[in-house]
Every structure is written in structure tokens, then in C-alpha cells.
Amino acid sequence: MALDGIFLRHIKTELESILTDARVSQVYLPNRDELIINLRTFDGNKRLLISTRADSPRVGITEYSVENPDKPPMFCMLLRKRLTSAKLIAIRQPDLERMLFFDFDCVNELGDKVKLSLAVEIMGKHSNIVLIDENGIIIDALKRVDLTLSSKRLVLPSLIYEMPPSQDKLSIEKEDTDNLINAIEHNPETSLSKAILNTLTGVSPIVCRELSYISTGETDTDKDLMSQREWQNLKDALDKLKTEVVSPSDYAVTLKYTQGKLFDFSFMPVNQYENSVKKTEFQSFCKALDAFYHTRESLERMRMKSHTLSKLVSNHIERLARKISVQKVELEKCKDREILRQKADLIGANMHLIKKGAPYADVINFYDENASTIRIALDVTKTPQQNAQKYYKDYAKAKTADKMLRVQIETAQEELSYLETVADEISRAENEQDLSSIRQELISEGYLKENKSEKNNRKPKALKPDFREFETSDGFKVLVGRNNRQNDLLTLKTANKNDLWFHTKDIPGSHTVILTDGKEITEQAILEAAQIAAYFSKAKDSSQVPVDYTLIKRVNKPQGAKPGKVIYTEQKTVYVTPKDFDEN
Structure with missing residues (x-):
């Protein structure tokens, strides 16, 4: 996955049509790798994003806004x-290099008109943003590069700006197609797609593989074994690509695996994956890029948040499990307390036979x-009566400990x-909002x-929660809670007393409710609702999952219970295989 030079050419063309003659209204640096420039255009305000991640x-x-720091960094202050x-x-854009220059007409502090350029270098971990004056002198850069980072190219204030070194590849825009074919054919790389990548400037690996696929039907063809027809196919494909560079179409596509993970994008139709990927087409290159990275970064943020919450909950679960294990061992010891009382009674009954200082009786x-006959250990420093009292005292302590331990274990x-239900919810969270609700x-x-930002950004609770909503094949609406708070709201506040409530038996999962609307519920609706309840549980990948169901009026929440905790009576149990229904 890479933003190649041709895709960047299309971005440039689109930006020119939208932003030329626009004026800068504000500059933000939300983090160390991203710059946002707000521009006023004839068509309203636009937000230009430049990322060097x-x-x-x-x-x-x-189209997406980001949170800005209270104190802007120095480079941001300079740009403002x-x-x-x-x-x-x-x-x-120099040729098809992965860089753009944004040229501005500005007014300096003395009121004189000056020209400044913002050089945007798209080079992976070496990406940078450099502000340059009209004489080509660097004013400053987002990432300063000194001798400790590079001995070949310095990026520091007051130095002359030098473009990144060229890769010495051929330009599809300038070179004759026959020359390109000849260069590819004589490239030492045997793989056609890799030979194209080594020869042409401005093309990413996915484009090179697609050119190979168009020419030969394979993405990794040995070019030494290609037929004349396949070389002609490649020439035709390069001619078409040359036209695309000169006269860009309005086609862009993002790709994701059938499992749902976005992995690449392109300016040309991509058929090399056949039916193993899902394609989303756009008529705007900026929108394609924006959607791709916003979705990918949202998933990455979600993964990190999920990992943090999972680790927190897992640590609490492990700590509790250890605590319960220790308490059960202590409780087991308390079972012998009757022996302590009996020993005290036996000492009392035989006190006249026991001598003070005896080690046992x-x-x-x-x-x-x-x-x-039983031998009872004695404390030689105590009298027989004191030994009896000690055994009675130990008995009383064990009896009290037994009661306390049972309560503590329960x-x-x-x-x-409760924590296991939270862990299950985290594993089933579908978006950042779900994780935020769990965090709250x-x-x-x-x-x-x-944290501080959460205190400052407290919002009133939503009046209408976004329960998952389904419909059975015979028309009954089914609602499912997304987290414990929603479970409580669904079961205790939203559902009617004659609605039917479902939950996996002794397995963490979501509360699920069939809304009856006064109608008699069918066996089919019960079966499908049970399948939904099983799917939104820890047992979603199992079969023959037990699901309890009962009327809402038979479900109650114990006073002081944790979110999502209820007790219910008069339930029936059905065994189902979880099923994922289409959500309304």
C-alpha cells in the first residue's frame, strides 16, 4: 500500500480545481505528524490535510475534524x-515524484508581497513538510534533518532547499512506450511486476501487479517466458496508463479483504484479486484517500483502545480469580472448626486429670x-482452663471467618x-462508540x-440508545443491548412487561428482547431471537448453546447489583446454534 506518483498527480489535479486562489484562514498541527490548513474557497471552507506519518x-x-492541542507547536505558530x-x-509536482509544492502569495510583517512554498514530501518514514522562501531558502521544517540523521541531505533553516534524490527511473509521462518496454525487458529482475516497479517512476506495487495481470493473467509472471502477445498486451496497458496520467479519469477504488480489513487503494480498476476482495469506487481521489485512511486509522485506534480495556479487565479478572482461590482454601480450613469446639469440651470435661505444663492430654x-482415646495438643505456658478457652476462641474465630468468607467469595x-460480561462486550465491540460506552x-x-479530557467533555446521556435491532422472519422486532448499561436500559426501562426476554444460560452475553406489541409470539420468533442472543454472547462460535427466555415481568435487578446483572424466574431453555442476522 502506497500513495504513488500517479495517484498523487490525480490528487494534485483535483486540489487545483478546488483550492486555487483559496485563502488560508487557519493552520493547525493536531499532532507531530499531521498538518491541517483551513482554506476559504469560492465554494466554502475546505480542510487540507497533510500527513507525514x-x-x-x-x-x-x-471531511473529518480532529482535536487540536491547547498549545500549538512552534512549527504551527510559524505557519500561522x-x-x-x-x-x-x-x-x-515535479514529474511523477511523490511530492507537491503549494505556492502562496503572502504579505510579510513589513507589508511587502512575498511568495512562499510549502514542500510536501511523501516518502514513508522520511516524509516531511518544508516551508521555503522565494529564493529557495528553507525557513523551517516539520522535521529538521541534521548531520545526526543524514550526511547527504540536510533540512535546516537558512539552508538552500534541495529536493530528495531521484530514483533514476523512467517517466511514463515523458518516455516513448517502446522505450519503456525495452527497459522493462532488459531489467535484471525476472519478475514482470518487479521489473516494472524498478523501471517506472510513479507506480506502486499494486499497479505493477495489475499491469502484469492485465498482460499475462498472473501477478507474478517470469518476463523471460512471456509471449509476443503478452508483451503487446503490456504495451497496450502502458499506453492506456500514459493516457490516464495526461488526462486523469474520475475513478478511484479502495480495496478490502472479505474479512473486512482495508488494505490498498488505486487510481485504476483492480481485478488481480478477483472475488476475494470488496471494492468501493469513488469519483473523487481525495474522498477515496480520506475514506481509506479514516477507516483504517479508526480501526487502529479501536484496536488499541480494545487492547487497553481488555488488558485492564483481564488483570482484574486474574486478580479476582486468585483472591477467590485463596479464600476457598481458607474456607476449607474453617470446616474443621467443630473439632476445635470438641477439643475445648474434652479439655473442660477432663480438666481435673490434666496437669499444668503438660504438652498434650x-x-x-x-x-x-x-x-x-484422642490426644489434644496443649500450650505448656497455659493452664488447662486457658487451653480450653483458647480452643473455644479459635472455634469462634473460624465460625466467624466461615460466614465472612462465604459472603466475600459470593x-x-x-x-x-460482571467483569467476564465486560470482557465479552469488549471482544464484540463494533466501533469506537461501543468502546467509549464500556470505558464510561x-x-x-x-x-x-x-481523565482530564473526559471531565471537560462530559455530555448528557442520549435519550434514545442505539440498541441493535433485528426483525424475525415472521415480523417481530428484536432488540439487543450493546453493553451492560444498555442491557439494564433495555430490560428495565424500555421493554414492556409482556415482552419476551432472552439470555444465554450461565454464559456472558447481551440482553435480548422480542417486542410483542400485544401479539402472541411464534415458535419461529422464539427460535430466531434465541439464535440472536447466542450470537451476541461469549458462545457465538459454539453450537447447541443453551438460551433461557422468560417474560420481562419475571426479570428483576437485585438492589446494588452491577450493571447488566438481573435475576429471573419461570424461564424455559432452548438449545440453538448462534446465527448472525442482518441488522435493521
Whole structure:
């Protein structure tokens, strides 16, 4: 995946048509790798995004806003000082290199008109943004490059700006097609797609593979084995590509695997993957790029947030499991407390036979049917009476500990069950909003501390939650909670007392409700709702999953219970295989 020179040419052409003669209204640097320039155009305000992130360098108009820091960085302050109210007069691209120059008419502090250029270099981890004066002198750069970073090309204030070194490849825009074919044919690389990549400037690997696929039907063909017809196919494809460079179409496409992960984009139709990918077509190159990276970065943010929450919850689960294990061992010890009481009774009954200072006492155990002799250990520093009192005291402590441990274990197990439901919700979260809701729940339950930005951006609770909504084949509406808070709201506030409630039996999952609307529920609706409940549970990949169902009026929440925790009665159980239904 790469923003190649030809795609960048299309971006340039599109930006020229939209931004030429626009004026800079504001400049932001939301993070160390991204620059946002707001421009006033005849068609309204536009937001120009320039990213130098190593994994996603790009330039284009974006429709998505980002949060800006309270204190802008120095480079941002410099650009605001130099470019605010400046007019964008031209956008240049040297040949098909992966860089653009944005030329501005500006007014300096003395009121004189000057020309400044913003050089945008799209070069992976070496991507950069450089502000240059009309004499080609560097004013400053987003990323300064000194001798510790490069001995060949310095990017520092007051130095003459030098373009990144050329790769010495042939330009499809300038070279004759026969010359290109000859150069590809004589390239030392045997793979056709790699030979094209090594020969032509401005093309990404996906374009090279597509040219190979168009020519030979394969993406990794040995060019030494190509037929004359296949070489002619390549020549025709290069002629078409040359036309595309000179007269860009309005076609762009993003690609994602059938599993749902976006992985590439292109300015030309891509058929090399056949039916293994899903294509989304755009009539704007900026919109294609914006959609691609916004979706990909959103998924990456979601992955990171999910990992953070999962780790937090997992740590709490492990800690609770260890705590319960220790408490159960202690509880097991308390089971012997009756022996302590019996020993105290036996000492009391035989006190006249026990001498002070004796290490033990052998007495008749009248609690034993056979009246056997039992040896009782004694504290030599205590009297027989004090030893008896000690055993009674230990018995009382064990009895109290037994009661406390049972309560503590029950409480810990309830908390463990709750956290397991949260872990399940995190694993099934579909977007950042789902994860944010779970995070807020964990904050309210005391597992997380609210950060400063969350305190400052508190919003009123939504009046209408976005439950998952489905419809059974016979027309009944089915609602499913997305998290524990929604589960409570769905079951306790939204559903009618005669609606039917579903939940996987003893398995973490979402509350699921069939809205009856006064109608008699069919067996088919019950089956499908149970399949939905099983799908939105920890057992979604299992079969024969037990799902309980009962009327809403039979479902209650214990006082003080954790979010999502309910008790229910008069339930029936159905065994189903989870099924993913189309959401309304």
C-alpha cells in the first residue's frame, strides 16, 4: 500500500480545481505528524490535510475534524504567522515524484508581497513538510534533518532547499512506450511486476501487479517466458496508463479483504484479486484517500483502545480469580472448626486429670461412638482452663471467618461474572462508540479514573440508545443491548412487561428482547431471537448453546447489583446454534 506518483498527480489535479486562489484562514498541527490548513474557497471552507506519518503519508482534502492541542507547536505558530490570509496560487509536482509544492502569495510583517512554498514530501518514514522562501531558502521544517540523521541531505533553516534524490527511473509521462518496454525487458529482475516497479517512476506495487495481470493473467509472471502477445498486451496497458496520467479519469477504488480489513487503494480498476476482495469506487481521489485512511486509522485506534480495556479487565479478572482461590482454601480450613469446639469440651470435661505444663492430654473422646482415646495438643505456658478457652476462641474465630468468607467469595464471584460480561462486550465491540460506552461504565464502577479530557467533555446521556435491532422472519422486532448499561436500559426501562426476554444460560452475553406489541409470539420468533442472543454472547462460535427466555415481568435487578446483572424466574431453555442476522 502506497500513495504513488500517479495517484498523487490525480490528487494534485483535483486540489487545483478546488483550492486555487483559496485563502488560508487557519493552520493547525493536531499532532507531530499531521498538518491541517483551513482554506476559504469560492465554494466554502475546505480542510487540507497533510500527513507525514510513516505508515500513512498523504495529502488531500478531508471531511473529518480532529482535536487540536491547547498549545500549538512552534512549527504551527510559524505557519500561522507566515501563511494566514495567504492566497494559494499554484500546486506543482515535479514529474511523477511523490511530492507537491503549494505556492502562496503572502504579505510579510513589513507589508511587502512575498511568495512562499510549502514542500510536501511523501516518502514513508522520511516524509516531511518544508516551508521555503522565494529564493529557495528553507525557513523551517516539520522535521529538521541534521548531520545526526543524514550526511547527504540536510533540512535546516537558512539552508538552500534541495529536493530528495531521484530514483533514476523512467517517466511514463515523458518516455516513448517502446522505450519503456525495452527497459522493462532488459531489467535484471525476472519478475514482470518487479521489473516494472524498478523501471517506472510513479507506480506502486499494486499497479505493477495489475499491469502484469492485465498482460499475462498472473501477478507474478517470469518476463523471460512471456509471449509476443503478452508483451503487446503490456504495451497496450502502458499506453492506456500514459493516457490516464495526461488526462486523469474520475475513478478511484479502495480495496478490502472479505474479512473486512482495508488494505490498498488505486487510481485504476483492480481485478488481480478477483472475488476475494470488496471494492468501493469513488469519483473523487481525495474522498477515496480520506475514506481509506479514516477507516483504517479508526480501526487502529479501536484496536488499541480494545487492547487497553481488555488488558485492564483481564488483570482484574486474574486478580479476582486468585483472591477467590485463596479464600476457598481458607474456607476449607474453617470446616474443621467443630473439632476445635470438641477439643475445648474434652479439655473442660477432663480438666481435673490434666496437669499444668503438660504438652498434650490423652482423653476419652465421648464424641466418638467407640469412645476412643484422642490426644489434644496443649500450650505448656497455659493452664488447662486457658487451653480450653483458647480452643473455644479459635472455634469462634473460624465460625466467624466461615460466614465472612462465604459472603466475600459470593461477592467476588458476582464481580468476576460482571467483569467476564465486560470482557465479552469488549471482544464484540463494533466501533469506537461501543468502546467509549464500556470505558464510561468502567469509570462509573471505579475500575478506571476519568481523565482530564473526559471531565471537560462530559455530555448528557442520549435519550434514545442505539440498541441493535433485528426483525424475525415472521415480523417481530428484536432488540439487543450493546453493553451492560444498555442491557439494564433495555430490560428495565424500555421493554414492556409482556415482552419476551432472552439470555444465554450461565454464559456472558447481551440482553435480548422480542417486542410483542400485544401479539402472541411464534415458535419461529422464539427460535430466531434465541439464535440472536447466542450470537451476541461469549458462545457465538459454539453450537447447541443453551438460551433461557422468560417474560420481562419475571426479570428483576437485585438492589446494588452491577450493571447488566438481573435475576429471573419461570424461564424455559432452548438449545440453538448462534446465527448472525442482518441488522435493521
